[in-house]
Amino acid sequence: MNYEVTATRKRPRTFDSLVGQEFVVASLRNSLKSGRIAHAYLFSGPRGVGKTSAARILARALNCPNGPDAEGCDDYPGSEEIARGTAIDVIEIDGASNTSVNDVRQIKDEVLFAPTTSRYKIYIIDEVHMLSNSAFNALLKTIEEPPPYIIFIFATTEIHKVPATIRSRCQQFTFRLIPVDDVKRMLAAVAGEMAVQADDDALFWIAKESTGSLRDAYTLFDQVVSFSDGHITLEKLRDKLGLVGLEYLNSIADAIAAGDGHAIVELTEEVLFRGVSVEQFTIDLAEYFRSILFIQKGIHKESILGYSPDRFSGKMLKTLTDTQVEHALELCLSLYRAIRYSMNQRFDLELV
Template identity: 65%
Template sequence: MAYEVTATKQRPKTFDELAGQDFVAATLKSSIETGRIAHAYLFSGPRGCGKTSAARILARSLNCEKGPTVNPCGECPSCREIAKGSNLDIIEIDGASNNSVDSVRQIKDEVIFPPHGGKKKIYIIDEVHMLSNSAFNALLKTIEEPPEYIVFIFATTEVHKVPATIRSRCQQFNFRLIPIETIQKILKETCTKMGIEAEDEALFWIAKESTGSLRDAYTLFDQVASFSEGHIRSQLIRDKLGLVGLDKLNALAETCAANDTAGAFALLDGLLDSGVAIEQFVIDLAGYYRSLLLLKNGVTRESLLGYGPDRFSVPVREKLDSAQLEQALSLLLGLYRDIRYSVSPRFELETVLSKLCWLDRWVSPLELRAAIVGARNILEQGGGGGIAGPLSGPGLKEAPQIRTSP
């Protein structure tokens, strides 16, 4: 039997299986139950969050022999043909490769014919924003007053490129990024179905790297599973993909907090020699200081921190305040932007690492202003260096106001 990627194998088949899109699923189910079926829908949102899957579920619900129903049987000929992509009444079109007026004219010529065997004839146009302006104009009349058996479902990742004249003729549904916890739970269930053992930390990393896209999560899951030999472990992921673990980040941050520049350079050299890419190292270190900043401000949610709060170095958390952590994060983000144009990315990284080693002595603009204002107040009150009166006179000016960043 041919191998099937997990994203295809685990594609949702009912509205209840549509992860992270509760509002969309509830609204479409209510529309089907009450018989309020629109003639055109516009699904928009980030990649891999379920737009095409929702379109196919809606098509299956409308054309199921027991339908329209919110729970298609999956066993009738119509449901099976839709699952295989062979149903003649469900026409899926790629807007990127069929973006001309001629393609739309073909649709206009076809809509006059009723469905072959189903109740509805459904056009699913993916990446609809790729259609040309002329093609959109040719669609206007068709999607405004189509035959009663026609349903259009448009999907796009860039809804702002769809003309307002098209959007106004469609019921619009905005799909959201899927939460990390939801993706991690789905991956855990997938592992159980496939008989794969997986550490929670490893699945969390996959969910975090997918940035809210379940399809991206499945793709990364397949890659990791291919070299994990049935047991997905976080250590194996770090070794194979060149990532920096939390233990090493803690050790490096503690060395920097101790003002040990030589020790920090030695640790950096060992990490880079182990095969860690400079860009990946900067990303991981920036994420580490971000997590410390969140912790400093009372955020303990594991899905935001990446790890449990108790796993981050206590000495570093105690030694650096919020302003210093903000400065560390600013240095690393600036470094990531600069290294692509640098003569030597490693030199840039070593310079920033050296700055991190004296971070506890860095003074923020707010602290500097407070110190200047305090010194001025002391001088004006006659308490500094024998000055007996307020700071005034023809040869003296008022201290300048210092502007600080918010």
């Protein structure tokens, strides 16, 4: 059996399996239950949060043999083809590679023909913001007054690039970033299915690193599984992916609080010797100072800090004021911008 990546294997197939998009799911279900089917939908939001999956689920629900089904209807002939994006009456188009007015004119010609086997002929246009202005203009009349069997579902990561004339003709749904706790829960479930042991800290790091994109989290998880030997730990992540690690950051923070420049230089040398890039070191250091600043401001939520507050340097929290930590954070941010054009990144890091 061919290997299937987790992001594809775990792609949502029903409304219930769309993680973190409760408002969108409730709105689409209510629309299906009431029979108020729009002729054009516009899904916007960050990458990897379920826009294309939601479009396919909606397409299956609309073409359910017993009428539009608010539960997603996943067991009729043709539903599998829709889920895979190969159905004859559900046409998926990549807006990034079909940008010209001629591509849109072809769609305008095709919509004159009724669906072959389904109730609706549905066009799912991904990355719709990549269409040219001429292509958008050519679409206007078709979107506004399509044949009764035609439905358009647009998806975009950059809603501001979609002309207002298009947006005003669509029902708009905004997809949000998926909370870290939800991503971590999904990763834990996948680890269980794959019989992979995963430490809580390691899963939390993967979830946090995905920045709200479940697809990115699954992709990173697959990479980690490949070198984890059946047990994912934060230590393995640190060594294989070139991360600084909390213990080193705490040691550096203690040295900063003590004003021990010699220890700071030695610790920096150890981190860089382990293969951590100056850029990654700067990012991790900035995130650490951000968490310290939040703790000083009374923010102790683990999903924001990345770890429980008691795992950060108590010496730095007691010694430095929030103004000093803010200054340290500003230095890290300035360093991150500067090292891209630096003659020697390490020199800049040591100077900071």
